[in-house]
Amino acid sequence: MLDTTNPSASPSCWWAPSSPTNGSRCRRWIPVFFSGNLCATHKTFFAVLSVVLFSTFFYWQFDATSGGFSVFRRAFPSRELPRLRRVAFNLTDFGGVGDGVTLNTEAFEKAVAAISKLRGKGGGQLNVPPGNWLTAPFNLTSHMTLFLAEGAVILGINDENYWPLMPPLPSYGHGREHAGPRYGSLIHGQNLNDIVITGHNGTINGQGQMWWKKYRQKLLNHTRGPLVQIMWSSNILISNITLQDSPFWTLHPYDCKNVTIKNLTILAPTRGAPNTDGIDPDSCEDMVIEDCYISVGDDGIAIKSGWDQYGIAYGRPSTNILIRNLVVRSVVSAGISIGSEMSGGVSNITVENIHIWNSRRGVRIKTAPGRGAYVRQIRYRNITFDDLRVGIVVKTDYNEHPDIGFDPKAFPILEDISYTSIHGEGVRVPVRLQGTEEIPVKNVMFQDMSVGLTDIKKHVFQCAFVQGRVIGTVFPPPCENLDLYDEQGHLVKESVSQNVSDIDYSF
Numbered sequence: 001m002l003d004t005t006n007p008s009a010s011p012s013c014w015w016a017p018s019s020p021t022n023g024s025r026c027r028r029w030i031p032v033f034f035s036g037n038l039c040a041t042h043k044t045f046f047a048v049l050s051v052v053l054f055s056t057f058f059y060w061q062f063d064a065t066s067g068g069f070s071v072f073r074r075a076f077p078s079r080e081l082p083r084l085r086r087v088a089f090n091l092t093d094f095g096g097v098g099d100g101v102t103l104n105t106e107a108f109e110k111a112v113a114a115i116s117k118l119r120g121k122g123g124g125q126l127n128v129p130p131g132n133w134l135t136a137p138f139n140l141t142s143h144m145t146l147f148l149a150e151g152a153v154i155l156g157i158n159d160e161n162y163w164p165l166m167p168p169l170p171s172y173g174h175g176r177e178h179a180g181p182r183y184g185s186l187i188h189g190q191n192l193n194d195i196v197i198t199g200h201n202g203t204i205n206g207q208g209q210m211w212w213k214k215y216r217q218k219l220l221n222h223t224r225g226p227l228v229q230i231m232w233s234s235n236i237l238i239s240n241i242t243l244q245d246s247p248f249w250t251l252h253p254y255d256c257k258n259v260t261i262k263n264l265t266i267l268a269p270t271r272g273a274p275n276t277d278g279i280d281p282d283s284c285e286d287m288v289i290e291d292c293y294i295s296v297g298d299d300g301i302a303i304k305s306g307w308d309q310y311g312i313a314y315g316r317p318s319t320n321i322l323i324r325n326l327v328v329r330s331v332v333s334a335g336i337s338i339g340s341e342m343s344g345g346v347s348n349i350t351v352e353n354i355h356i357w358n359s360r361r362g363v364r365i366k367t368a369p370g371r372g373a374y375v376r377q378i379r380y381r382n383i384t385f386d387d388l389r390v391g392i393v394v395k396t397d398y399n400e401h402p403d404i405g406f407d408p409k410a411f412p413i414l415e416d417i418s419y420t421s422i423h424g425e426g427v428r429v430p431v432r433l434q435g436t437e438e439i440p441v442k443n444v445m446f447q448d449m450s451v452g453l454t455d456i457k458k459h460v461f462q463c464a465f466v467q468g469r470v471i472g473t474v475f476p477p478p479c480e481n482l483d484l485y486d487e488q489g490h491l492v493k494e495s496v497s498q499n500v501s502d503i504d505y506s507f
C-alpha cells in the first residue's frame with residue numbers, strides 16, 4: 001500500500017527537469033562519490049547516467065530472435081504461434097470479434113468450456129489473435145494455456161456492473177477497501193491445476209482509469225478487483241506478456257503452489273493509479289519471479305500472507321520465493337515490499353539482481369502490532385538503487401487494520417534479514433530500520449554496501465531496536481546499534497546501543 005509519510009517532498013531534478021523546485025534542490029546536492037561540487041557537475045553526471053540507463057533499457061528491449069528493436073516494430077506480421085497443447089483453439093472459433101467494441105465474454109467462456117472438456121487429454125490452448133478483444137471478467141479452467149499473439153490485447157470492460165462480486169479472501173476477512181464482498185478479477189481462476197498464460201508479448205489491459213477515478217471520488221461500494229487473480233491453485237506459469245492498467249493489484253496469486261512468473265512487462269501510470277501493485281504473492285509457496293520490467297502506481301512487488309486476526313487464523317505463509325533480474329520503478333511506493341499484511345508469516349525469500357529506479361522506497365518490510373506471525377530468512381543480494389528517497393526500510397507501525405477485532409499484543413517477529421552487495425546513487429536515506437521495543441529487528445546483516453547520497457546529512461543510516469552486524473566496510477557508515485566485524489569475520493566492536501533510536505523522518 002502507498003506509504004504516506006512525508007508526502008510534500010518533490011521528485012529530484014533529474015526526473016523533473018522543469019520543476020520549479022529544481023534549482024534549489026540541485027544546489028543542495030553535495031557530491032559524495034564524485035569530485036566537483038557544483039550543480040552543473042551533477043547535471044552532467046545525471047545526463048550521462050540517463051544515457052546509460054536508457055541504453056540499458058533499449059538493450060533489454062532488444063529482441064534477439066528477430067534481430068530488431070521491438071519498440072520500432074509497429075505492424076504485426078502473422079507470426080506462427082507455437083502449439084503448446086495437443087489441442088489449440090482460436091478465439092474467433094467461438095465468435096470472438098477483435099474490434100475493441102464487441103463484447104467477447106461469451107467467446108472466452110465458450111472457449112474455456114471447450115478446454116475444460118479436454119482435462120484427461122492434456123488440456124487445450126486458446127490463441128488470442130492480434131486485435132482488441134473487449135471482455136467482462138471470465139474464469140480459467142485447469143490444463144489451459146491462454147496464448148496472446150503479438151498485437152493481441154484483452155481489454156477489461158470499464159463498467160463495474162459487468163464485474164461479479166465475490167466473497168472476501170478468508171485471510172483478509174474483508175475486502176481490502178470496503179467491508180463485505182469485493183469485485184472479482186478480470187481473468188480469474190480458483191482450485192485449478194496447470195495454468196499457462198503466455199504469448200508473443202500480447203497485452204492484458206484492465207483499463208483502470210475508470211476505477212481509479214471512481215475510487216478517488218469514493219463512488220465505489222466494494223473493493224476493486226485485480227487484473228489477474230489465481231487462487232488455491234498449483235503449477236502456474238505466466239510469461240512473455242504485458243499487463244497494463246489494472247483496476248487494483250495487477251497479478252495476485254493467492255494461496256498457490258509452484259508459480260513461475262517470467263519475462264513480464266507490468267505497466268500503470270506511476271502516479272494517480274492507486275494500489276496498482278505489480279505482483280502480490282499472497283500465502284504462496286515455491287514461486288519464482290524473474291526477468292520482469294515493472295513500472296506501476298504502487299509497490300512493484302508486495303509479498304503478503306493475510307491481515308491481522310483473519311490472516312493468523314488462516315495461517316498460510318508465503319515461503320520459498322525467489323525474485324531476481326528485475327527492473328522496478330515505483331514513484332509513490334516501494335520497489336520490493338514484504339507486508340504490510342503478513343499475518344500468515346513470510347519466510348525464505350531471496351531477492352537478487354534488482355535495479356530499482358526513480359522510486360520512493362527501495363526494498364521494504366512493513367508490519368504493525370496486530371499482525372502476529374513472522375518475517376524471517378530474507379536475503380537481499382545485488383540490489384542497485386538509482387534515485388530513491390529511502391533505500392532499505394523496515395517499518396513496524398503500519399497501522400492499518402481490518403476492524404477493531406485485532407489483537408494489539410500480536411507482535412510480529414522480524415529476524416534473519418541480510419543485505420549483501422547493495423549499491424547505487426542518488427539516495428537520500430539509504431537505510432531506515434525502525435524496530436520498537438515490542439517488535440525489535442533481530443539478526444540483520446550488512447555486507448558490501450556503497451550507496452551514494454543526494455545530500456550530506458548525519459542521519460542516513462537510521463536504526464531503532466535493531467540487533468545485528470556489519471561485515472567489512474559499508475557506506476554510509478552504519479548506525480551504532482550494529483556489531484562490527486572485519487572481512488575475515490572477526491569481531492571488531494560489539495554494540496552496546498542496540499535499542500538506541502536515530503529515526504528521522506524530516507527528510
Ligand SMILES: *[C@@H]1O[C@H](CO)[C@@H](O)[C@H](O)[C@H]1NC(C)=O
Nearest residue numbers: 060061063070071201242265
Ligand atoms: C512488450 O510490450 C510492451 C508494451 O507494449 C512494451 O513496453 C515492451 O517493451 C515489450 N517487450 C518486449 C520484450 O518486446
Ligand SMILES: *[C@@H]1O[C@H](CO)[C@@H](O)[C@H](O)[C@H]1NC(C)=O
Nearest residue numbers: 078081090091092127129149
Ligand atoms: C484465427 O482466426 C482468424 C480468422 O479466421 C485468422 O485470421 C487468424 O489467423 C487465426 N489465428 C490463429 C492464431 O490461428
Ligand SMILES: *[C@@H]1O[C@H](CO)[C@@H](O)[C@H](O)[C@H]1NC(C)=O
Nearest residue numbers: 137138139164166184188190
Ligand atoms: C468465477 O468462479 C467463481 C467461483 O466459482 C465465481 O464466484 C465467479 O463469479 C466466477 N466469475 C465469473 C466471471 O464467472
Ligand SMILES: *[C@@H]1O[C@H](CO)[C@@H](O)[C@H](O)[C@H]1NC(C)=O
Nearest residue numbers: 063199200201240241263291
Ligand atoms: C521475453 O518476451 C519477449 C516478448 O515476448 C520475447 O521476445 C523474448 O524472447 C522473451 N525473453 C525471454 C528471455 O524469454
Ligand SMILES: *[C@@H]1O[C@H](CO)[C@@H](O)[C@H](O)[C@H]1NC(C)=O
Nearest residue numbers: 160161214218219220221222
Ligand atoms: C453504491 O451504493 C449507493 C447507495 O446504495 C448506490 O446509489 C450506488 O449506485 C452504488 N454505486 C455503485 C458503483 O455500485
Ligand SMILES: *[C@@H]1O[C@H](CO)[C@@H](O)[C@H](O)[C@H]1NC(C)=O
Nearest residue numbers: 194234235236237258259260
Ligand atoms: C511446477 O509447474 C510447472 C509448470 O509451470 C511444471 O512444469 C512443473 O512440473 C511443476 N513442478 C512440480 C514440482 O510440480
Ligand SMILES: *[C@@H]1O[C@H](CO)[C@@H](O)[C@H](O)[C@H]1NC(C)=O
Nearest residue numbers: 065198199200239240262263
Ligand atoms: C518466451 O518467449 C521466448 C521467445 O518466443 C521463448 O523462447 C520462451 O520459451 C518463452 N518462455 C516462456 C517461459 O514462455
Ligand SMILES: *[C@@H]1O[C@H](CO)[C@@H](O)[C@H](O)[C@H]1NC(C)=O
Nearest residue numbers: 286319320321322348349350
Ligand atoms: C528456500 O527457497 C528456495 C527457493 O527459492 C528453495 O530452493 C529452498 O529449498 C528453500 N529452503 C528451505 C530451507 O526450504
Ligand SMILES: *[C@@H]1O[C@H](CO)[C@@H](O)[C@H](O)[C@H]1NC(C)=O
Nearest residue numbers: 325352353354355382383384
Ligand atoms: C547484479 O544485478 C545486475 C542487474 O541489476 C546484473 O546486471 C549483474 O550481472 C548482477 N551482478 C551479479 C554479480 O550477479
Ligand SMILES: *[C@@H]1O[C@H](CO)[C@@H](O)[C@H](O)[C@H]1NC(C)=O
Nearest residue numbers: 436437438440465496498499
Ligand atoms: C533491547 O530491547 C530488547 C527488547 O526489545 C531487549 O530484549 C534487549 O535486552 C535490549 N537490549 C539492550 C542492550 O538493552
